[in-house]
Amino acid sequence: NAGVMQNPRHLVRRRGQEARLRCSPMKGHSHVYWYRQLPEEGLKFMVYLQKENIIDESGMPKERFSAEFPKEGPSILRIQQVVRGDSAAYFCASSPRKGVTEAFFGQGTRLTVV
Amino acid sequence: GDSVTQMEGPVTLSEEAFLTINCTYTATGYPSLFWYVQYPGEGLQLLLKATKADDKGSNKGFEATYRKETTSFHLEKGSVQVSDSAVYFCALSDTNTGNQFYFGTGTSLTVIP
Numbered sequence: 001n002a003g004v005m006q007n008p009r010h011l012v013r014r015r016g017q018e019a020r021l022r023c024s025p026m027k028g029h030s031h032v033y034w035y036r037q038l039p040e041e042g043l044k045f046m047v048y049l050q051k052e053n054i055i056d057e058s059g060m061p062k063e064r065f066s067a068e069f070p071k072e073g074p075s076i077l078r079i080q081q082v083v084r085g086d087s088a089a090y091f092c093a094s095s096p097r098k099g100v101t102e103a104f105f106g107q108g109t110r111l112t113v114v
Numbered sequence: 115g116d117s118v119t120q121m122e123g124p125v126t127l128s129e130e131a132f133l134t135i136n137c138t139y140t141a142t143g144y145p146s147l148f149w150y151v152q153y154p155g156e157g158l159q160l161l162l163k164a165t166k167a168d169d170k171g172s173n174k175g176f177e178a179t180y181r182k183e184t185t186s187f188h189l190e191k192g193s194v195q196v197s198d199s200a201v202y203f204c205a206l207s208d209t210n211t212g213n214q215f216y217f218g219t220g221t222s223l224t225v226i227p
Binding site for chain 2: 033041044048055099100101105
């Protein structure tokens with residue numbers, strides 16, 4: 001049973017481009033969480049999704065950021081018109097049911113905006 | 115709101131030394147408490163957890179006890195190894211919502227031979 005898979009592991013984008021980060025949850029997991037880790041900081045919650053639904057997006061920036069978890073395929077975190085301040089590590093976690101107590105984290109995508 | 119305050123690092127210890135990393139929390143409900151470890155260039159791995167007061171989580175020689183009276187969940191290990199060098203994060207999840215973790219800022223540990 002593969003763990004939470006995130007790709008790409010490293011992503012470089014120029015300012016103004018779009019970044020798409022993918023997260024494939026563990027088999028049997030239908031709940032996905034996205035976190036952002038800025039340099040020298042802890043992880044900050046961004047969004048919680050179930051299949052085809054956004055449950056809690058209270059940590060998402062109001063502009064340029066969006067997330068989805070379609071019926072088929074991975075969850076996608078999309079950042080439009082990236083800026084230098086978006087450079088961070090983005091981690092995805094998945095769980096089999098509501099609640100993070102049983103969540104497993106992926107290895108993260110490190111986004112660098114140049 | 116919910117939050118976690120974690121001992122700042124970096125911490126440098128000699129091999130076989132005793133480790134304590136302090137963690138205190140603020141929560142409105144009945145949180146579960148966690149310690150995660152992040153090795154260089156890697157994601158977060160669950161180290162241990164405790165879901166109610168007085169529970170002790172333990173794994174790989176690490177221990178932490180959920181102390182409701184002092185709102186603490188300090189991480190300890192009796193004898194650290196070079197391979198324990200990593201960043202350690204304390205976190206809580208509020209059982210009232212359960213939608214997210216609240217993480218501390220992390221403590222970097224370096225163990226030297």
